[in-house]
């Protein structure tokens with residue numbers, strides 16, 4: 308199948324794809340290859356001479372091809388819907404449709420769509436592959452059965468509210484975070500259960516446990532171990548959710564809450580996932596980074612907890628004034644009216660930072676780096692708040 312004979316052929320030069328809406332085709336580099344060992348014609352000729360089973364093979368081959376094309380079209384459509392909502396993250400690489408046959412040639416579209424545009428997109432593409440493989444090993448039916456043995460879901464939102472009322476300070480979601488793509492390794496001697504216990508002792512209301520392995524060096528084993536160690540703080544499964552299957556999985560591993568990132572998930576996905584969360588007893592923390600995401604999320608019923616990430620996950624830029632800016636606008640008025648609990652996320656290091664986001668209107672904060680780096684993470688909490696939370 309080698310023998311690249313032509314590239315940069317204008318898109319219009321290819322007849323059989325012209326029925327596909329042009330808007331779905333990204334800037335294109337067309338790769339046309341001469342088919343040798345498996346030319347469509349030669350295969351067909353061989354099939355015709357053999358008949359019987361060979362004919363079946365041809366038709367199942369074409370069914371598989373048709374399915375692949377459909378899958379590709381659905382994926383493109385999914386991205387188009389997302390883009391119409393201002394979502395820049397594409398759910399999976401746009402490798403183009405499967406190979407098409409034009410006379411003695413086959414072609415495939417190749418373009419910059421095959422390379423992730425930023426780290427968040429790379430993580431999401433990786434997650435898509437990871438989840439597909441996990442699902443094959445443990446289909447939803449099997450997973451649902453495991454729910455029966457899961458430890459009960461605890462009240463994440465209630466714990467944040469209670470902490471806020473008790474201390475007069477934002478309730479703390481303390482993050483069990485070994486590393487991140489932007490900061491590298493945060494804690495060399497990383498014992499997740501030890502860190503979790505220390506956070507609990509230091510007065511954290513809830514914990515966030517990173518479960519992504521590849522980019523954050525987290526794991527579901529960590530989540531499970533913390534839950535099984537008897538830590539009382541409700542646990543947020545900090546994962547890049549791209550598929551409802553992951554919600555069930557998180558629950559079987561002992562999660563009480565999950566993160567839904569508005570910059571990744573279109574409205575319909577968020578709506579659907581919120582419903583499943585409710586069914587499973589999971590609290591959804593819906594994360595936004597800008598006004599447009601905030602506005603979209605407020606158009607969805609049943610959301611009780613929204614996080615404003617001060618870190619742009621596409622560029623890693625951190626700016627805590629983002630929380631203030633977003634809460635000053637019309638969206639801020641709506642959340643106050645509806646009594647939605649707001650969480651200030653990322654980049655919080657000092658008592659002044661905490662006071663600043665509290666002033667902006669958050670009733671909870673999500674903190675990782677500044678406390679996980681301390682030799683005693685629980686002590687890191689009192690340094691962060693400027694007082695002992697107990």
Ligand SMILES: O=P(O)(O)OC[C@@H](O)[C@@H](O)c1c[nH]c2ccccc12
Nearest residue numbers: 616652653654655673674675676677
């Ligand atoms: O370590 P920090 O700057 O205190 O940030 C914690 C948390 O907000 C951050 O880890 C985070 C917020 N949203 C996310 C989404 C995915 C991965 C990580 C995150």
